[in-house]
Amino acid sequence: MGSNLTVGMGEIxxxxxxxNVLTALxxxxxxxxxLYDPLTRVAGMVHVVLPKSQSDKSGxxxxxFADTAIPAIVQQMVSMGASASRLKAAIxxxxxxxQFGVSSSLDVGARNSExxxxxLREMGIPLQAKDVGGSVGRTLRLxxxxxxxxxxxxGGDERELAVLGNILASSGVAA
Amino acid sequence: xxxxxxxEKLQQLVQTIRDLPALPEVVVRVMRLAEDPRSDAQxxxxxxATDQAMAARVLKLANSAFYGLPRRVxxxxxxxxxxxxxxxxxxxxxASTFELLNREIAGYWLQRGELWRHSLACAIxxxxxxxxxxxxVAEEAFVAGLLHDIGKVAINxxxxxxxxxxxxxxxxxRIPFVEAEQAVLGFNHxxxxxxxxxxxxxxxxxxxxxxxxxxxxxxxxxxTLVSVVxxxxxxxxxxxxxxxxxxxxxxxxGGTLAMFGLEQPDIDALCGQxxxxxxxxxxxxxxxxxxxx
Numbered sequence: 001m002g003s004n005l006t007v008g009m010g011e012i013x014x015x016x017x018x019x020n021v022l023t024a025l026x027x028x029x030x031x032x033x034x035l036y037d038p039l040t041r042v043a044g045m046v047h048v049v050l051p052k053s054q055s056d057k058s059g060x061x062x063x064x065f066a067d068t069a070i071p072a073i074v075q076q077m078v079s080m081g082a083s084a085s086r087l088k089a090a091i092x093x094x095x096x097x098x099q100f101g102v103s104s105s106l107d108v109g110a111r112n113s114e115x116x117x118x119x120l121r122e123m124g125i126p127l128q129a130k131d132v133g134g135s136v137g138r139t140l141r142l143x144x145x146x147x148x149x150x151x152x153x154x155g156g157d158e159r160e161l162a163v164l165g166n167i168l169a170s171s172g173v174a175a
Numbered sequence: 176x177x178x179x180x181x182x183e184k185l186q187q188l189v190q191t192i193r194d195l196p197a198l199p200e201v202v203v204r205v206m207r208l209a210e211d212p213r214s215d216a217q218x219x220x221x222x223x224a225t226d227q228a229m230a231a232r233v234l235k236l237a238n239s240a241f242y243g244l245p246r247r248v249x250x251x252x253x254x255x256x257x258x259x260x261x262x263x264x265x266x267x268x269x270a271s272t273f274e275l276l277n278r279e280i281a282g283y284w285l286q287r288g289e290l291w292r293h294s295l296a297c298a299i300x301x302x303x304x305x306x307x308x309x310x311x312v313a314e315e316a317f318v319a320g321l322l323h324d325i326g327k328v329a330i331n332x333x334x335x336x337x338x339x340x341x342x343x344x345x346x347x348x349r350i351p352f353v354e355a356e357q358a359v360l361g362f363n364h365x366x367x368x369x370x371x372x373x374x375x376x377x378x379x380x381x382x383x384x385x386x387x388x389x390x391x392x393x394x395x396x397x398x399t400l401v402s403v404v405x406x407x408x409x410x411x412x413x414x415x416x417x418x419x420x421x422x423x424x425x426x427x428x429g430g431t432l433a434m435f436g437l438e439q440p441d442i443d444a445l446c447g448q449x450x451x452x453x454x455x456x457x458x459x460x461x462x463x464x465x466x467x468x
Contacts, residue, residue: 008454026416029423049414106442156420
């Protein structure tokens with residue numbers, strides 16, 4: 001009884017077992033983070049909106065900020081039987097406005113990428129693949145059967161980014 | 176490649192806009208009444224009540240998170256009294272444009288509902304910016320943000336035919352998508368939107384916002400409201416809310432942030448707020464399929 005779940009902005013979704021698909025639609029500067037444990041087939045996705053939480057605000061969705069999102073999703077996955085040491089990651093999004101040669105205060109995309117990559121590194125989770133930057137919108141899918149990660153550029157093609165369940169895959173991309 | 180639009184194409188655009196639905200008579204009457212100092216709440220409520228679908232949407236919007244009413248408003252006259260004539264007028268305009276904005280806009284790779292979501296995010300963003308910088312136009316900002324991209328509905332089919340050319344042109348010339356539309360088609364969604372707004376006899380301030388929402392500085396007499404919507408649009412695009420194949424191929428005009436005294440932490444906070452309000456407005460994003468007309 002698989003499910004097809006959409007991961008909205010700031011949301012975390014975790015599923016266990018084959019037959020589930022997690023999808024983040026319309027990633028602009030946001031980052032979709034896919035995490036997968038090949039052994040238990042626990043799959044998780046979080047739709048990160050901003051790099052850093054404001055410590056003075058309670059009641060925020062932990063998935064909204066890179067610094068709180070990664071620990072929160074790992075915790076949820078572990079509570080569903082995953083092992084933190086087996087998790088592998090792939091990320092997509094972090095797009096920027098089309099401003100050639102102009103530095104911008106609106107560099108949320110780049111700051112999000114950096115914050116997510118740092119948070120993964122701090123948790124010791126290998127980043128298997130990433131598709132970040134540029135000025136395109138993206139849709140990200142994670143299939144729980146084998147950790148297949150697909151990225152579609154809005155207005156373009158869908159392509160395979162990684163198979164996180166492939167235990168023979170190399171140890172990851174340089175962050 | 177010929178990059179100037181042909182006169183025939185412009186003719187077709189004018190015809191397309193002519194074929195779009197008129198603003199419902201109810202809205203036209205509400206707009207007139209709202210500007211008339213002799214009007215009272217009862218008369219405005221009575222006019223809205225003549226269109227049931229409109230009445231239901233106005234109440235739904237009035238009870239949504241944006242207006243933060245302490246209790247549920249159940250009648251139109253109550254809504255008019257509590258929210259005021261100007262807000263009700265704007266709600267009526269918003270309610271009447273839902274059908275158009277909720278369409279699939281295939282030319283921009285926008286599925287059904289995506290342009291409405293983007294418009295709603297921009298409306299929320301514009302209102303938040305206006306409040307943050309203490310502008311008196313917060314009320315207008317919501318409806319201006321909602322309508323800014325209405326022209327995409329009209330040029331949808333033209334863009335669909337030449338999307339690849341427009342994108343290639345943007346990348347080659349290193350210009351934003353809206354400027355590439357202009358170069359390839361001879362018009363763009365902002366110009367088309369202003370034509371629609373004029374056809375609907377919307378106030379000149381709204382026509383200007385729609386016309387200049389990508390280039391506020393090109394106005395003869397710059398208006399703050401236009402820059403508010405420009406920034407709100409850019410934030411909504413950056414967040415990816417209802418973005419299509421044109422993606423983030425847009426720019427923020429230099430000086431916009433300085434004009435409002437906004438810095439990076441303010442921008443992050445605004446983005447966070449837009450996301451929160453959009454989550455609260457989930458029920459406005461999936462509206463029942465009611466034909467307004």
